[in-house]
Amino acid sequence: MTNRLDATEQAIALIRELKSVHGELMFYQAGGCCEGTQPQCFEKGGFFPRMNDVMIGTIEGAEFWIDRDLFEYWKFSHFTLDVLDGFGPGGFSLETPLGKTFKIHYRLFTENELMDLSPVKLMD
Known part of the structure; x- marks a missing residue:
C-alpha cells in the first residue's frame, strides 16, 4: 500500500514533544478562508471534523483530517508534514506558542502509486 x-x-x-505535554493529538487541514490551509494540531477531540471530511492517515498515532473539498483537489497527491520556525495562520494550533508552524509539502503520486493507494476514512 x-x-x-x-x-x-x-x-x-x-x-512527540507536543504529545508529552498535551496527550493524544489530531491534525486538521482546512480548505482556506478563516482557517488558512496549513495543518493545525489539536488535542485529540479538540476539533470536530465535518461530515465527509477525510482522514488520510496517522502520524505518531495522531489522525490527520482534511477538509472534504480540499481532499477533492489534492486526492492525487502525497502529503509530507513538516515544521518551520515562525507563526503560521493557524493561531490555535498547539505548536504556535513554541514559535513553530506545521506545513505540508505536496507531490503528485506516480502512476504505480495511484494503483495501490491506502484507503481513506470519511467522517460519518
Whole structure:
C-alpha cells in the first residue's frame, strides 16, 4: 500500500514533544478562508471534523483530517508534514506558542502509486 501521508523527522520530533505535554493529538487541514490551509494540531477531540471530511492517515498515532473539498483537489497527491520556525495562520494550533508552524509539502503520486493507494476514512 502507498501511504498518502508521511512526516519529516523534525515534524515527528515536535509531535512527540507536543504529545508529552498535551496527550493524544489530531491534525486538521482546512480548505482556506478563516482557517488558512496549513495543518493545525489539536488535542485529540479538540476539533470536530465535518461530515465527509477525510482522514488520510496517522502520524505518531495522531489522525490527520482534511477538509472534504480540499481532499477533492489534492486526492492525487502525497502529503509530507513538516515544521518551520515562525507563526503560521493557524493561531490555535498547539505548536504556535513554541514559535513553530506545521506545513505540508505536496507531490503528485506516480502512476504505480495511484494503483495501490491506502484507503481513506470519511467522517460519518
